[in-house]
Amino acid sequence: MAFVIKGADVLLPDGVARVSVRVEDGRITGLDVPDDGARGIDAGGLTLAPALVDIHGDGFERQMMPRPGVLFPLDTALLETDRQLAGNGIATAYHALTLSWEPGLRSVETAGRIMDLLGGMAGRLSVESRLQLRWETFCFEARPLIERALAAPLTPALAFNDHTSMAVLDPMVPLQGRPFDLDPDYPVADLAGAAFARKMASRAKRSGLGTDAFVDRIAGIWERRPQVEAVIAEVAAHGRARSAPMLSHDDSQPRTRAYYRDQGARIAEFPMNTEVAQGARDAGDWIVFGAPNVVRGGSHIGSPDAGDMVARGLCDILASDYFYPAMLAAVARLHADGVAPLHRLWPLVSGNPARACGLPDRGQIAAGKRADLVLLDWPEGRAPAPVLTLGNGRTAFAARDFGL
Structure with a gap:
């Protein structure tokens, strides 16, 4: 299943940016690319980082x-x-x-x-x-x-x-x-x-x-x-x-x-x-x-x-x-x-x-890398809490329903 994580603050090699991350067949297929029929995942207010x-x-x-x-x-x-x-x-x-x-x-x-x-x-x-x-x-x-x-x-x-x-x-x-x-x-x-x-x-x-x-x-x-x-x-x-x-x-x-x-x-x-x-x-x-x-x-x-x-x-x-x-x-x-x-x-x-x-x-959010990702609930001044962990694009842990 292809899906696109949207709305998150994404940890990239050169900084943090609010970009969408498209995943298909266990790989990151692009950042801020067309959905191309992929399911949208709302990650507003969360931080997306490499697992x-x-x-x-x-x-x-x-x-x-x-x-x-x-x-x-x-x-x-x-x-x-x-x-x-x-x-x-x-x-x-x-x-x-x-x-x-x-x-x-x-x-x-x-x-x-x-x-x-x-x-x-x-x-x-x-x-x-x-x-x-x-x-x-x-x-x-x-x-x-x-x-x-x-x-x-x-x-x-x-x-x-x-x-x-x-x-x-x-x-x-x-x-x-x-x-x-x-x-x-x-x-x-x-x-x-x-x-x-x-x-x-x-x-x-x-x-x-x-x-x-x-x-x-x-x-x-x-x-x-x-x-x-x-x-x-x-x-x-x-x-x-x-x-x-x-x-x-x-x-x-x-x-x-x-x-x-x-x-x-x-x-x-x-x-x-x-x-x-x-x-x-x-x-x-x-x-x-x-x-x-x-x-x-x-x-x-x-x-x-x-x-x-x-x-x-x-x-x-x-x-x-x-x-x-x-x-x-x-x-x-x-x-x-x-x-x-x-x-x-x-x-x-x-x-x-x-x-x-x-x-x-793995270890980096970039096109072609494994979709080993973690979504974090990280309020300012508080401890970060994983709410979704993906391993090779598959759900390994989910504290919320993201429809995956």
């Missing part, structure tokens, strides 16, 4: 395990996640699927089940659900699953995470300034001490293990460290062969960013200090920060203030991270704070993540 592209979201874990150790059926959790995404104006989502040596929620086994379920549920989902393979570099067991995922029709993103080295870091060393993870002199905590056991307690609960068993587990995993660099190179080669977008996560040193850049990872995800972000900018990398950081006015773990990074030109992309509504709320806050005009801020949550992930067909 959001979430490069990293792990909010789905809250649907899977709403309380520690309480696991819900995965299909129910994924359907609920799809509703939340669409209701927040997100039409393309990269689910940050952790592939870890931990048992339970973030295990390779759980990841495999989610991957298979998403593939089988594609026809039931409103949002294009892709995967970010959030690979823990000490998890050698994940390699077959990564290879299988990279061969899927929707190429996933591949993120290099080393939460193992972060977990065993000597507590006297600030997390944001820890050395390069593969440094031979990396400072390690006393893994047999009571303080380390207390630190691991919450992770143990998430994994379903007792604290002592979890500490034994991570101590055994740490012994793999001499093999990690070779496995990273192997996995990165698979990612490059598939032209998968690749990211490194929580880099704390320019050396770390340079190492993963050399592996083909040109996206710096959540750099942990300004020096790393500046190094990434100087090298032409994409830089991602969490949208909740902007909304809350700072990072909950002491990393750079994402709003400040945007203002300084050291952030290209804002991801939902752990809270889907944060993407839209972050743009609203930045706009209210006068950081930049709205049409300059919107690429942070739409066009830039699309380009970084090799999806040039």
Whole structure:
């Protein structure tokens, strides 16, 4: 069905204009062109923007395990996640699927089940659900699953995470300034001490293990460290062969960013200090920060203030991270704070993540692009509320009857 959205203030690459947007067969066919028999959609008083592209979201874990150790059926959790995404104006989502040596929620086994379920549920989902393979570099067991995922029709993103080295870091060393993870002199905590056991307690609960068993587990995993660099190179080669977008996560040193850049990872995800972000900018990398950081006015773990990074030109992309509504709320806050005009801020949550992930067909309102669109009720000085989300021209979410 062809239709024309009329009367909205439309976010275009070079500004905001009141133009009509014609859609047919899932594509934008023109701006201010003749209706040519298309149905008219009255969007007077609303704002029309490109739908959001979430490069990293792990909010789905809250649907899977709403309380520690309480696991819900995965299909129910994924359907609920799809509703939340669409209701927040997100039409393309990269689910940050952790592939870890931990048992339970973030295990390779759980990841495999989610991957298979998403593939089988594609026809039931409103949002294009892709995967970010959030690979823990000490998890050698994940390699077959990564290879299988990279061969899927929707190429996933591949993120290099080393939460193992972060977990065993000597507590006297600030997390944001820890050395390069593969440094031979990396400072390690006393893994047999009571303080380390207390630190691991919450992770143990998430994994379903007792604290002592979890500490034994991570101590055994740490012994793999001499093999990690070779496995990273192997996995990165698979990612490059598939032209998968690749990211490194929580880099704390320019050396770390340079190492993963050399592996083909040109996206710096959540750099942990300004020096790393500046190094990434100087090298032409994409830089991602969490949208909740902007909304809350700072990072909950002491990393750079994402709003400040945007203002300084050291952030290209804002991801939902752990809270889907944060993407839209972050743009609203930045706009209210006068950081930049709205049409300059919107690429942070739409066009830039699309380009970084090799999806040039979306993220912009222009003829020929996918009709991934969101209509917003956005009164002056108030929070924006999606009232219609379109994915590939189809209704993913509607809070009002627009006759589609």
